[in-house]
Amino acid sequence: MEFHLLQRAIRGSASWLTLAVVIGALLGLGAWYVLPSAYQASSVLVMDSTAVTVPGQQPFSGDPERYVTSEMELLRGRDIADEAGARVTPPLTGEDVLQAISLSHVTGTDVVTVSARAGSASEAEAVAQAVTATYVERRQAASQAAVQAQRQPLEDRARALESRLSSEDLSPALASALSVQAAQVAEDLARLADPGAVRDGTRVIEGAGGAVLSRAVGLLPAVLAGAGLAALLALVGAVLRESRRPHVTDADQVSLITGRPVAAVFPRVRRADLRKGRSLLRRVDEPARRLAARLAPAGSEARPVVIAVSSAATTAAVSSTVWALLALSLARDGLRVLAVTLESRPEALALLGGTPTGDAPTRHASGRSESVGNASADQSVDASAGDSDSADQVGSTGWVWSPAAAPGVIVSRRPDRLRPTAEDVLNGQPGELAAFDAVVVDAPPVNLSGLAQSLARTADEVVLVVPVRGQSESDLRLAVTAVEEEGKAALHVVVARP
Incomplete structure (x- = not known):
């Protein structure tokens, strides 16, 4: 049991341990100079x-x-x-x-x-x-x-x-x-x-x-002593933290806790990765397609399938990335997608090639809009998905529809940043939802927002994003219970690497 706790603490705090070793080595070097x-x-x-x-x-x-x-x-x-x-x-x-x-x-x-x-x-x-x-x-x-x-x-x-x-x-x-x-x-x-x-x-x-x-102590022993002492202190802190509030460390543990197979495992997407364009999309294409295959609506459905993407963590950044990648993958399968965001995170919008809050797309004579982000800016916007023109469409309830760079995707956002209700998210859009095959909502964390739980009650599918090493076991169990108690939505669990 003790070894398992130590192993989880090391895996869950690997980056902090590495940082502690580097800082300890630098402190050892500084101490050697002042000896x-x-x-x-x-x-x-x-x-x-x-x-x-x-x-x-x-x-x-x-x-x-x-x-x-x-x-x-x-x-x-x-x-x-x-x-x-x-x-x-x-x-x-x-x-x-x-x-x-x-x-x-x-x-x-x-x-x-x-x-x-x-x-x-x-x-x-x-x-x-x-x-x-x-x-x-x-x-x-x-x-x-x-x-x-x-x-x-x-x-x-x-x-x-x-x-x-x-x-x-x-x-x-x-x-x-x-x-x-x-x-x-x-x-x-x-x-x-x-x-x-x-x-x-x-x-x-x-x-x-x-x-x-x-000096009384050699340079190498001083550096090694500083690094070793810092690593020991960091490891003790990691073990104490893990013993008080255990965190999930891998996809197998996530599956064991949630009682569901992990639908997809997404690599970490950093802000610097967004500049890589197509190479980034190729890296995340396989998990996005796996998830989209499970969520794609049947052709006989008369209304769009509503998919809420949320997380059990304390931040929505990781789920926003999965939200954008899921919308892109569904659109690549030929579906018309409305990507509704409540956070307007620039990184997620950049994946879609949509316009961040406060920016307006530049109209070209050809009728295309030049979008902000790293997706293919030369792709045509599918204006048939909710708007006949590629300019922004503003509704009376404050929602703004902007065409994304990817064909078939419209981004819906609120520049006023006011927190809407679940009914407002689905009923207050400036256009008809029936024009879309799927509505993908970037929801807040389940454990921190009543809106996320209301969306889980209204949605057809719920995607719960679990950031391994950054997700506590207790919060994950609480989120799964909250989604299951909300109603009919099918729960799909995905893992995001740190």
Whole structure:
């Protein structure tokens, strides 16, 4: 259940999530720019895991990674930090040194990099150099101290034996024994003086130099962190929104909720798409024809079939587009269509090639009118559908009939934008409805308008447009119930992509 909720939230808010990721990445980029910058210098040293720092010591035979890790802990020690801080000019405390440095190690090698950050290039270089130099010198000093600790007793023993051997009252047997002991001590001292008694390849192979200006966080991590945090917050918001008011996400869910098959699925039509003309019409032709085939009136009907196109969403924009495409498709099938709009939306009127409110068509000498929109302006207007002339026809009730660019389509609108009644929509037109085969009404949303419900009661067919991802399940169920309770109209459900 939780996974299904998450999936629906992602599908229903994909565009918002994408926008959140972009905004988060930009914020991460901005945060990276305002982060305090500092100079960083690095000093590189090699740690000899086979070193013998105490005479007679067996070389380390375990995992070299373990050896390097333990030595790195010594590098972070307070003693080295205090001594390194004292070598810097001006001196720093051990705490300051520990906060300034960071260690890194390449797995599989004995190489350790000591990086230091400071407000100036010289200080960063001095701190990194002081830490590595202090570590190597303390290591060498500890080794020499171990040699000296073994040498001192032997030297004292050698002097004592030499003193006794110099006595004249020694018996031959005792002198021989003392000579053997002196030889053994001399051999031990020679072994300590052997260069192989202690060996340590630990050294600084790259001194700190060439400090560069840097920030505490890299550019890519800052951008990724900003994008990830924004995406997480947006996803949480989407899940909370979906859990409180679920939205439909696809045509199958629409069919399941409404109990009806989806008659057609319309792609999204943006305002920029209206400039594409014929390519747009080809893209929406198939779903429009599918819907028109279900709504086309039978030839035996004596009056025009009344089709109300509405939606269950909070805006009528999506249903207005389907209204215009349905009128065009019915007209292409040879029907005479009266397209009645209550909203006069420019995008929908542009699909029809009709004249938006306030504009008058320009008359040509040939008797044709040049319409506004992207439909074929050179097509003849079918003046027989309600008006013998191609000029606007104005009725006494305020309705205006304007010929569309598509043959067989007349657009009916109200320039005064007054909200009519359902009876006025069908009975107050300036001409006879009997001249048409179909009256397609662009109705307001069902859940927001009593007019839409009255039209559903009067109409023969009702087309309910469902914008997936923008339609709540509860509003869709409410709209279906409202249409079904209004009377005899047959309900057809179509889906509009966001």
